[in-house]
Each structure stands twice: as C-alpha cells, then as structure tokens.
Amino acid sequence: MTKKIDALILSAGKSSRMGFTKALVDWHNQKLIQFQIETLLRSGCNNVFIVLGHDKEKIIPYIQKENTKIIYNENYTKGKSSSIIKGINNLNKNTNNLLIIGVDQPRPIKFLKKLLHFHCKNNAMISAPLNNNKRGHPIIFNEKMFPEILKIGKFDDGLRTFFRKNNKIVQTIKINSEWTHIDLNSNENLDKARGLKLI
Numbered sequence: 340m341t342k343k344i345d346a347l348i349l350s351a352g353k354s355s356r357m358g359f360t361k362a363l364v365d366w367h368n369q370k371l372i373q374f375q376i377e378t379l380l381r382s383g384c385n386n387v388f389i390v391l392g393h394d395k396e397k398i399i400p401y402i403q404k405e406n407t408k409i410i411y412n413e414n415y416t417k418g419k420s421s422s423i424i425k426g427i428n429n430l431n432k433n434t435n436n437l438l439i440i441g442v443d444q445p446r447p448i449k450f451l452k453k454l455l456h457f458h459c460k461n462n463a464m465i466s467a468p469l470n471n472n473k474r475g476h477p478i479i480f481n482e483k484m485f486p487e488i489l490k491i492g493k494f495d496d497g498l499r500t501f502f503r504k505n506n507k508i509v510q511t512i513k514i515n516s517e518w519t520h521i522d523l524n525s526n527e528n529l530d531k532a533r534g535l536k537l538i
Contacts, residue, residue, distance in 0.1 A: 342459045343435040344479065346384040347426040348375055350442035351392030351415035356524060360394045361443045363401070364529065367537065370401045371523075375442055380406055382451035384438060388430060390415075390422040420497035427485050437485075440477035443523035447537045450518050454479065457512040468519045469511040475519035 350372060354361045362372035369377075376387050387407045391398055392415025402409060412425040423439065430437065436458060440446070450468070458466035458479045466479040480488060487501065494500035502509065523529045 343385050343433060344383065344438060344455055344458070345386045345388060345430065345434045345436070346379040346438040346440065346477075347423070347430075348372070348379075348387060348389045348440055348442050349419060349422045349426070350398065351390050351395075351412045351422045352419070353393045353416075354443075357526065357529075360397060361523060362398045363394075364523065366445065366533075371445065372398055372442055373401050373403075374445055375440070376403060376407060378446065378448055378451065379438070379440075382448050383455045386431065386434075388426055390426045392416075392422070418497070420491045420494075423498070424489055424492055427489060435482050436479055437482070438477050438479045441522070444476050444521065445523070445532070446477065446518050446521075447516075449538060450514060450516060451477075453514055454512060457510075461510055463510040465505065465509045467509055467511050468514040468516075470513070470515060470517070470519035473520065474509070474511060476522075 350362045362370065364371040366374050379387050385406065388410055389402060389407060390410045390412050392412045395411060399409065410426055410429045412422045414421045454466060454468055464481045464484055467474045469475070487505065491497045491501050517535055521532050523532055
C-alpha cells in the first residue's frame, strides 16, 4: 500500500455496561488495547492514535511508544462523537486516510488487511466491511471526508446522520466473517468472541 492510512482507537468511555474498563480486558494473552495497537500496525496502518478519557492513567502503561499518539478527550462523557472529533483534530498533517475503530471491536490481521487493501485499491472515500448484507466495522475514511465528520457533534445520533447523508459514496467489501459485527459491549459478547478463531 502506497497511501498512508492511520488508525484511531476510541477508548475514552466508562464501559458502564461491562462494569470494568474494556481496554484492560485480558485478550489472547495481553490487554485488549495492546492487541488492538499491535494488530493495526501489523495490518499496515502507519500510526495509531488512541483517544483516552476514563481510567486513562490505568491504560497508558499498556500503550507502546512507537508509532502511537495518545489523545486525551476531557469531554468523554459527552459520547463517542466527542472522541471522534477530538481524534481527527489531533491527527498528523500527512494522514491521508483514517480507520476508526472502537477498542471493543478487535479484528484479525487478515480481516484488516483485506479492508485496507480494498480502500487503497478503489481510491474510496469511505470503506466498510460487509457480512450478510449488513455493514460492520471498522470503517476507513479518506481525508476529504474529515470536514464532514467534524460536523457530527451537531447531530443527535452522530455518525448515523453522517452515513445517511453520504450513503451513496460508501464502498463495501464482502468479508464473510463473524468478526464484521463483533463488539465487546457485554460479557456475553466477550465470551462469544473469545471462542472465535483469529483468522
């Protein structure tokens, strides 16, 4: 891949439904935040930006220093949109494309490589994985979309309004994998995901 793709991990929320900090969940012999950073870099992302808020002091020791940047969102209680906006406003100036992923959305390297390759090959403005005719995560945005994304703070439903307005330019790649829609937002989902193979 010749185009520069950076990643933005959203890890600022309180994880109130889980009862513990998601970034520090034990996941395949390491903390989830470590897995996410390592996997994104190995998949081809140049840099990984991590938006922190709640429990940031506990998470920071598990973040490697190479090719990463920590961004603190002091307004994390205002929701995910505030972290996305904070993240985009603190990217490197040479970030051409951005993959946005929640810390609770781990994906195998093979999965991410397919999505990254697809985005670059098609010069896409927005790329998303597809499984069972339903879009999933993560999503990659071209830098030309950043000004539009920064407007999501004005919408009650954040990115959903953004996608309704820009649905026609979203390009999808079929990735027949349960990982497309995995979100570790409950203990039940966490147990299910731990039973899936990282391929």
